[in-house]
Amino acid sequence: MPQPADRLGYLWLGIGTVLSLFAVHGRWDVPVAAWLYGVFLLRYTRTRRPFVGFVGVWAASAVSAAFWLYESGVDVLSPILLLCLALSTVLTVPYLVDRLLAPRLGVPGALVATLVFPLARVCAEYVNAMFSPAGSIFGSLAATQHDNRPLLQVAAVTGSYGVSFLIAWFAAVCAGVWERRFSWLAIRIPVLAYGVVLGMVVIGGGVRLALFPPSAGTVRVAGVSPTRSALAHRTAMLDSFASLSQLAQADPALLRPVFAAVTDDLLAASEREARAGARIIVWPETGAGVLTGDRAELITRVGVLARTHGVYLELGLGVLSRQPPYVRNQAVLIDPRGQVVWTYEKAHPVPGLEELTPGDGVVPTVDTPYGRLGNLICFDADFPSLARQGGSQGVDLMLVPSNDWREFGEAHTEKATLRAIENGYSLVRQDTNGLAQTVDYQGRVLASSNYFTSDQQTMVAYVPSKGVRTIYAAVGDVFAWLCVAALAALVGVAARRAVRWPARTLAGRPAVTERASMGTP
Structure with a gap:
């Protein structure tokens, strides 16, 4: 007993x-x-x-x-x-x-x-x-x-x-x-x-x-999201369809103006930040919606902006097609020559919330005058083994376009801090419907912006252009x-x-x- x-x-x-x-x-x-x-x-x-x-x-x-x-x-x-x-x-x-x-x-x-x-x-x-x-x-x-x-x-x-x-x-x-x-x-x-x-x-x-503490020189990085009014209009239109397949079969003439309003918003904010001195600009996950047939034209427009102002610009794209699974979740990096550096597709769709074909799970990297850049999309950063690819490849600055919702955005951004410390890179998480935040490789918050406290969410941070090599990144x-x-x-x-x-x-x-x-x- x-x-x-x-x-x-x-x-x-x-x-x-x-x-x-x-x-x-x-x-x-x-x-x-x-x-x-x-x-x-x-x-x-x-x-x-x-x-x-x-x-x-x-x-x-x-x-x-x-x-x-x-x-x-x-x-x-x-x-x-x-x-x-x-x-x-x-x-x-x-x-x-x-x-x-x-x-x-x-x-x-x-x-x-x-x-x-x-x-x-x-x-x-x-x-x-x-x-x-x-x-x-x-x-x-x-x-x-x-x-x-x-x-x-x-x-x-x-x-x-x-x-x-x-x-x-x-x-x-x-x-x-x-x-x-x-x-x-x-x-x-x-x-x-x-x-x-x-x-x-x-x-x-x-x-x-x-x-x-980080001692390298810094680069001005800006994260921009569409205005809440433009995004709300797009969300209302998307929600009016009973299913994703119905949306995919909708008349393009109905979708284009709504998509264009958000895209124009992002382009205007990007140009403003480029003129203010940002050398790297990040859009949020699926920040711009675009039809498959219109994607090339959008890339060209962004390329002109990047070439004109000499910036790296990371696009978060939701590409809508008429074929299943209907949506592709992409991050596209444009360099100062206006050329596409990479097209990265989200590797880990959120279970039960996203119907996507996963990407190949290979983290892209590129050397720039501002350090080596890498790319993940939102939920990908919740997989330590995927995020460690950046650390093992010597990434200095990880770009993480994201999209959350009010109740979860802040906590989800906080989780990403661990990936920065583990792998020795600074991390820029531009988040629609949540907390956008930039941290250095020791977890210091360099800048943050809550999407729900301003109509035009813009985050500007001076980010170390050099990370460190960590033991975890080397040995896993x-x-x-x-x-x-x-x-x-x-x-x-x-x-x-x-x-x-x-x-x-x-x-x-x-x-x-x-x-x-x-x-x-």
Whole structure:
């Protein structure tokens, strides 16, 4: 029978669930909640039988997933909920792994036992980022700390997984302290070890920010979006069609004037910024809508503007055709000679929201007098492996035309900060219906503009023309793989102990005392 204290298990589950609602990186995030909710959920799972604990935490994760959809402005009962539930299920597995594995590592391995949960958490985040169609858009603990720049600098070495590891390790250490009833003799080793590691990371990050800021010359970059009135008119017209196929078959004479109003708006804003000194100009994702037959003419017009003012101009195009899938989501870079440098197609359409044929997923680059430029489109930046192509190719400035919606735009832009730090490039995210923002390769915000606070959204920033080469960009997800290997090794250690002391294993028993919780043989 559980001890009396364990009857509060459902209270800990409730507290952990409430805290987790503010740790999913949405509009109402509270960064400290990401550090705390795991403490209570671990306390719950460690005082319950494995299956019961897993089901309880899964229910908490499901509530968090639904809440994330709600605060992101997405219909909670949409098919996207199924994807979020699948992702949250993967993120629940570390609690089960911790419950089954940590007690079997014994008191001599108390420090090692605290590593089970963070190792498993990194493995779960890595699986979601690599193999799900949502990338890292949901469930990254690191994203909740987007304003903690000293902490985030470790991402230049480990990727975002290093930040997630530290947050999850904090939860495991605190849960261990709780189980050992705050006995300093019993907890001093894991507490000191964690404190030293966290201190080194934060101090090291602070030193990097203070002593090694970007020192290269800068280039003036402008992001321009169409006026809200012009965009609203286009949106109303598009929404008047029941389906994308109906829109594709509409009379071109009806579509051209509406598309032209937005395009003319963007061209006028681009010329204004070029005259003001911008050398690189970025339009938002699908900022200009254009019929397939009219695309060449638009490219020519933009080429004339770029050649006249000597600028690089990145077009965000939504190209409408009469053949399925009807729309192509493109970013086209025009150089100061008026020539097309690249045509990049979005590699990762948003599941459930976009019907697109994905691009080839090859990040284009070009050397310019203002550094090496690269290109992603919006949701592509939620896939660390895709964004790392730019880092491994020495990109100095990543252009990310984007398009969001009011409830989600700010959080989505904040997530992109991690890609800049990981890969050592500055990042320009020009975002319609959201927060446009430029950050340098250490995560400093150089400029930002909220689409909903002005009629004509323009973002101007002086951006370092030289990035840095990071360890993460060079070695990729080695840290995540090391976590996989370390977890596998701990499973092996626990298996050997189970073979040596089969009669004394704690499988399936609540960890209700200090001795039981640590699996003392």
